[in-house]
Amino acid sequence: MTDTAREEILGRINRALGRRGGGEYVSSVSESVPAASPARATGTDAAPKDPGAPAAGGGTVNQSADYLRTGAHEGEELIELLVDRLEDYKANVHRVSGDPAATIAGLLDSGSNIVVPPGLDHSWLASFNGEISVDAPGQELSIPELDAQAAVVTASAVAIAQTGTIVLDGSPECGRRAITLVPDHHVCVVRVADIVDIVPEGIARLTPDAALTFISGPSATSDIELKRVEGVHGPRTLDVVIVDT
Amino acid sequence: MTFLGMPLLRSTRHDDQEIPGGQGNIVEDESFAKVSHQHLSNQQLRNNIGHATATIRDKRSEVVAELDDWEALREAGSRAKNQVMENLPEYLAQFEENFTAAGGVIHWARDADEANAIVTELVEANAPVLESGRREVIKVKSMATQEIGLNEHLETQDIDAFETDLAELIVQLGNDKPSHILVPAIHRNRDEIRDIFMEKMPDAGELTNEPAVLAEAARRHLRHKFLTTKVAVSGANFGIADTGTLGVVESEGNGRMCLTLPETLITVMGIEKLLPSFDDLEVFLQLLPRSSTGERMNPYTSFWTGTTPGDGPQNVHLVLLDNGRTRALADEHGRSALNCIRCSACMNVCPVYERTGGHAYGSTYPGPIGAILSPLMTGVEAEENGSLPYASSLCGACYDVCPVKINIPEILVHLRGEDVEANHSPVSSQLDAALTGASWMMSDGKRMAAAESGLPIAHAATGGNPINSLPGIAGAWTSSRDIPALPEKSFRQLWAEDEARAAGEDEER
Numbered sequence: 001m002t003d004t005a006r007e008e009i010l011g012r013i014n015r016a017l018g019r020r021g022g023g024e025y026v027s028s029v030s031e032s033v034p035a036a037s038p039a040r041a042t043g044t045d046a047a048p049k050d051p052g053a054p055a056a057g058g059g060t061v062n063q064s065a066d067y068l069r070t071g072a073h074e075g076e077e078l079i080e081l082l083v084d085r086l087e088d089y090k091a092n093v094h095r096v097s098g099d100p101a102a103t104i105a106g107l108l109d110s111g112s113n114i115v116v117p118p119g120l121d122h123s124w125l126a127s128f129n130g131e132i133s134v135d136a137p138g139q140e141l142s143i144p145e146l147d148a149q150a151a152v153v154t155a156s157a158v159a160i161a162q163t164g165t166i167v168l169d170g171s172p173e174c175g176r177r178a179i180t181l182v183p184d185h186h187v188c189v190v191r192v193a194d195i196v197d198i199v200p201e202g203i204a205r206l207t208p209d210a211a212l213t214f215i216s217g218p219s220a221t222s223d224i225e226l227k228r229v230e231g232v233h234g235p236r237t238l239d240v241v242i243v244d245t
Numbered sequence: 246m247t248f249l250g251m252p253l254l255r256s257t258r259h260d261d262q263e264i265p266g267g268q269g270n271i272v273e274d275e276s277f278a279k280v281s282h283q284h285l286s287n288q289q290l291r292n293n294i295g296h297a298t299a300t301i302r303d304k305r306s307e308v309v310a311e312l313d314d315w316e317a318l319r320e321a322g323s324r325a326k327n328q329v330m331e332n333l334p335e336y337l338a339q340f341e342e343n344f345t346a347a348g349g350v351i352h353w354a355r356d357a358d359e360a361n362a363i364v365t366e367l368v369e370a371n372a373p374v375l376e377s378g379r380r381e382v383i384k385v386k387s388m389a390t391q392e393i394g395l396n397e398h399l400e401t402q403d404i405d406a407f408e409t410d411l412a413e414l415i416v417q418l419g420n421d422k423p424s425h426i427l428v429p430a431i432h433r434n435r436d437e438i439r440d441i442f443m444e445k446m447p448d449a450g451e452l453t454n455e456p457a458v459l460a461e462a463a464r465r466h467l468r469h470k471f472l473t474t475k476v477a478v479s480g481a482n483f484g485i486a487d488t489g490t491l492g493v494v495e496s497e498g499n500g501r502m503c504l505t506l507p508e509t510l511i512t513v514m515g516i517e518k519l520l521p522s523f524d525d526l527e528v529f530l531q532l533l534p535r536s537s538t539g540e541r542m543n544p545y546t547s548f549w550t551g552t553t554p555g556d557g558p559q560n561v562h563l564v565l566l567d568n569g570r571t572r573a574l575a576d577e578h579g580r581s582a583l584n585c586i587r588c589s590a591c592m593n594v595c596p597v598y599e600r601t602g603g604h605a606y607g608s609t610y611p612g613p614i615g616a617i618l619s620p621l622m623t624g625v626e627a628e629e630n631g632s633l634p635y636a637s638s639l640c641g642a643c644y645d646v647c648p649v650k651i652n653i654p655e656i657l658v659h660l661r662g663e664d665v666e667a668n669h670s671p672v673s674s675q676l677d678a679a680l681t682g683a684s685w686m687m688s689d690g691k692r693m694a695a696a697e698s699g700l701p702i703a704h705a706a707t708g709g710n711p712i713n714s715l716p717g718i719a720g721a722w723t724s725s726r727d728i729p730a731l732p733e734k735s736f737r738q739l740w741a742e743d744e745a746r747a748a749g750e751d752e753e754r
Contacts, residue, residue, distance in 0.1 A: 010337070013333050015263060016575035065320060067528065068314045068317075136721040168476045170556055200622070203523070204524075204527070208523045211557055213547045216545075222428065222496075224459055224460070225435055226431075232463065233468075234498025
């Protein structure tokens with residue numbers, strides 16, 4: 001049934017676009033993309049970098065668009081921007097030079113149980129005296145076990161200063177998605193080297209293979225009379241530890 | 246320039262008879278003029294909507310002003326979406342290949358019924374029958390599933406679908422309909438929400454009307470469901486063709502819960518939601534949050550590509566939905582409405598929406614975008630959808646804020662033309678007679694002049710007073726307003742006299 005649906009929908013699209021061939025959709029990308037489609041021709045600098053590249057074959061349509069690809073902030077200014085934006089969205093921000101172990105321990109309840117991803121730098125937990133569960137492949141915590149954890153400590157892949165966004169990419173030091181979702185308290189370490197200024201710089205550092213989570217402050221809702229309430233289903237407390245090593 | 250109200254463009258639809266319109270919750274069953282009258286008298290609704298639109302409008306302006314390259318981003322967003330529409334078969338094939346290679350399963354649905362049947366089958370195969378004899382799924386806010394009436398359909402198949410977005414939960418528990426894309430329960434105040442929760446959440450205990458208390462009640466109410474339900478249903482904000490990635494943008498974490506914890510994930514997405522490349526997210530993740538909630542970035546955004554071993558649902562499905570999208574695509578003048586990324590900025594600036602609220606549009610898609618999208622997807626002949634393009638003063642504010650530059654006013658005018666052609670000819674009513682007459686008269690300068698030559702007589706007949714009542718169809722117009730007193734002379738006559746006088750003065754020199 002769905003095979004028929006597929007062919008029929010693709011056929012409708014071809015008819016809608018005024019292409020010949022009825023139900024036959026054109027599978028070769030380069031053949032069917034008009035030499036100067038309006039999408040490319042409308043911009044001021046509309047010529048794509050590589051005119052021979054197929055439109056749907058990789059690379060963005062906007063290679064030539066003139067929005068900003070890099071930001072102007074750097075050094076201390078960049079870090080301060082990130083701190084400002086994180087705090088604006090109600091994350092707690094802590095800055096550390098060197099070893100973050102004492103700061104991290106201070107954010108966790110002494111004697112509590114926490115979960116960490118398998119690749120987390122062990123030295124970061126050296127000052128913590130509670131119970132640590134490592135969520136490793138083959139030894140994943142069950143959902144009820146995760147629900148019983150007081151907190152989760154992870155690293156991060158990228159932090160985007162302009163929007164106060166931290167990206168987790170499922171790497172061994174960020175962990176699988178469930179561990180940063182079920183516990184009510186997330187302590188997230190951001191290395192200064194991983195801070196970028198604007199969104200395009202952040203996207204450029206990511207690979208889409210992994211499951212990605214973009215986090216900008218703790219979970220929030222404005223659904224009741226537009227009054228912002230922090231903390232609904234995701235972790236209600238987000239502590240960000242910015243480490244300058 | 247748009248010439249108000251006058252259809253300029255003839256239909257250039259390709260083979261439109263062959264492309265069926267969509268079905269489900271995209272049909273206005275009474276004319277917009279009638280329905281909006283009912284909603285206009287609801288003062289509470291008007292106050293709430295007015296407050297919401299004004300607040301979000303201001304927040305949006307602030308965060309948009311922070312970006313120096315906003316216009317360039319809009320242009321880039323528009324280009325990317327145009328590119329998708331023009332090459333949709335190729336992008337769909339590419340997306341399908343990548344999503345499937347990553348372990349996902351794709352299903353194609355021609356219309357709402359087919360999509361509902363596919364989801365039902367998947368739920369029946371993957372969700373256990375509970376003691377109650379029914380199955381359960383958790384849902385993250387999705388306009389596509391609202392459009393196809395999925396919850397209602399599942400209900401008839403002994404499947405309970407639990408909405409997990411706070412506003413959707415309020416709407417669902419209140420047996421209500423969403424009134425705004427972004428804040429669906431904005432027509433409810435905190436007291437009403439408290440009452441709904443107290444009645445429908447038996448374990449909630451005594452609640453106050455504090456938003457924080459109500460949010461906490463929702464958290465407790467849903468937490469067990471999140472941690473135990475086997476199947477989730479979601480929509481998607483983006484599908485990335487060159488990687489096969491899907492994305493959901495949200496705030497509360499209910500999306501992450503649905504996308505991460507269940508064993509089976511079923512996503513329903515319109516075929517137009519694709520972006521060419523993962524890199525295009527650098528544009529859309531700036532455009533969408535700022536246009537939508539007026540935030541620099543929404544709290545949570547999730548991306549997944551098929552299945553990820555050991556992480557999240559291992560049984561991942563996607564239903565690609567047509568339901569009238571191809572019909573909209575066939576309209577060259579309306580096609581760009583499919584570029585919509587559902588931000589709701591156009592609603593918040595619309596003077597008509599601000600006064601009527603979303604319910605008046607009779608569709609999942611309200612406001613200016615709904616006024617074009619619904620009739621484009623169904624055809625203007627469907628029920629009263631031909632009345633939707635008139636739900637606008639054509640002020641153009643919607644176009645100015647649209648992050649993907651959909652020229653809504655132009656499409657509204659185009660669809661008014663379609664409506665006149667499809668629904669109002671041959672002459673069948675007083676209004677049609679009047680419009681046809683006006684068109685006949687205005688299309689010829691001599692006829693116009695002849696009509697105007699009657700003005701001095703009409704002026705004398707009305708004694709130079711305002712006209713407060715006209716007979717027949719025109720009575721509807723004068724029931725709430727007066728027509729200004731008729732002038733003695735028409736503009737054209739004054740212009741001609743002025744020209745003649747100026748010419749005379751020239752000669753005197």
